[in-house]
Amino acid sequence: MKKTAVSYVNGLSVTFYFYLLLYGLSHAQCMSGPPPAPCSGGNGPLVSNANVNGGETYYYSGSGTISNVNMNGGTIQVCGTLTINSFNFNNGQVIVESGGSLTITNGFNMNGSSGLINRGLLHITGNVIMQNGNNFIMNLGSSALLQINSAGTHLELEAATDHFVNEGTADIFDLYIDQVSSGNICLAHNSCLQAQNIHNNALNPVTASGQTAAISVGQQIYLNQPLTNDTALVVCMYPGSIKDGPAPYGTAHVYNNCPSCSFALPASVVSFLAWVNGRDVHIEWTTASETNNAYFSIERSSNSTNWEEIKTINGLGHSNKTAHYTYTDAGVPAGTWYYRLRQTDYNGQFEVFAPLSVLVQSASDAKFSVYPVPFSTQLSVQFSGEEDSHLVEILNGVGQVISSTRVNGNLAQLSTENLQPGFYFVRSGTETLKVIKKG
Numbered sequence: 001m002k003k004t005a006v007s008y009v010n011g012l013s014v015t016f017y018f019y020l021l022l023y024g025l026s027h028a029q030c031m032s033g034p035p036p037a038p039c040s041g042g043n044g045p046l047v048s049n050a051n052v053n054g055g056e057t058y059y060y061s062g063s064g065t066i067s068n069v070n071m072n073g074g075t076i077q078v079c080g081t082l083t084i085n086s087f088n089f090n091n092g093q094v095i096v097e098s099g100g101s102l103t104i105t106n107g108f109n110m111n112g113s114s115g116l117i118n119r120g121l122l123h124i125t126g127n128v129i130m131q132n133g134n135n136f137i138m139n140l141g142s143s144a145l146l147q148i149n150s151a152g153t154h155l156e157l158e159a160a161t162d163h164f165v166n167e168g169t170a171d172i173f174d175l176y177i178d179q180v181s182s183g184n185i186c187l188a189h190n191s192c193l194q195a196q197n198i199h200n201n202a203l204n205p206v207t208a209s210g211q212t213a214a215i216s217v218g219q220q221i222y223l224n225q226p227l228t229n230d231t232a233l234v235v236c237m238y239p240g241s242i243k244d245g246p247a248p249y250g251t252a253h254v255y256n257n258c259p260s261c262s263f264a265l266p267a268s269v270v271s272f273l274a275w276v277n278g279r280d281v282h283i284e285w286t287t288a289s290e291t292n293n294a295y296f297s298i299e300r301s302s303n304s305t306n307w308e309e310i311k312t313i314n315g316l317g318h319s320n321k322t323a324h325y326t327y328t329d330a331g332v333p334a335g336t337w338y339y340r341l342r343q344t345d346y347n348g349q350f351e352v353f354a355p356l357s358v359l360v361q362s363a364s365d366a367k368f369s370v371y372p373v374p375f376s377t378q379l380s381v382q383f384s385g386e387e388d389s390h391l392v393e394i395l396n397g398v399g400q401v402i403s404s405t406r407v408n409g410n411l412a413q414l415s416t417e418n419l420q421p422g423f424y425f426v427r428s429g430t431e432t433l434k435v436i437k438k439g
Contacts, residue, residue, distance in 0.1 A: 030186035039079035133159035144168030187213035192261035226250030236264040
């Protein structure tokens, strides 16, 4: 294998070229970037008039604005909130870590062997042109936001060895795809690439890695070559947008009059909860929208490894309204149990959501009870054990802790007059009970 150029971030080697990355693409998944790292060490903080040369790493962890930064082969790492005026990108790499924010107030050329890695917010107000090959832009993590969306600005991929990866949301005004190799624009599961205009000259440059991802077109898409040979890619054509050019979309699923990526992606599950009442396990989940959603499956396991399907519930198919689902697994044996949710599309593709664990206790093991149910301005919590100190938490309907109280003794009376009517959860130790406040 050919040797590759290597840069170092806080002692961690980062392969600059793409042999490892291409290996990932050949296995139907988007390439991954270097692991997150703290902003410290290296050659110190980034300041104005900096020349970031090969083998050097500068970081920024504060909040402010600097000017005149020249990238000559080194690395910049951003963990704070930074604006750079006058940025020159010969080559090297810029990394925005999760929670970091970087605004670059001008456009630039990526002149070969250059990379942008964003796990936070990266906003570029000018044109970005990837030229001379071996450049990459990676928008990593479902919360990552890349913006090259000022009116009239564009991102251009010129070389066959350029790569673009999106795991979150990428908002680009104009996207020009020139000579990119097939699959080098890789969109991860449930990611959204939105552009006002797309002009494609490459053969099947976009892949969704076999899992549903969306491209949203605001004004026009022009295809000189097919966009994809991946049936998992969906194209969301905004109302009034048009398709032009001699080539078809390829195997993408196209939705017309589609206002946003969320309308083209599968069910958007915004909450998934499980709690115990006696020997019954109650399961609830909520979707913000659903597309092509055939059904949900509830699966149960005693060891989080071997799963059995215990219930299927039909989805809404296509919906842009909030929907609530419930199921009760009655008479569950005592012990720790795991529950997970599987969502399946009409075409058989599915997504599995992370499991929840619950502890079902025998009657003699129950730690506490609550009354009255429903309650109004006060809730009593009665403990059965001999411990003289208990932490009692109240959680809202989406599982967020809204109050936490340390209780001494076996009876606690909690003031709940500030809570709005609705359902809540009371948690102490490993046990959680659902309660309802009257309107």
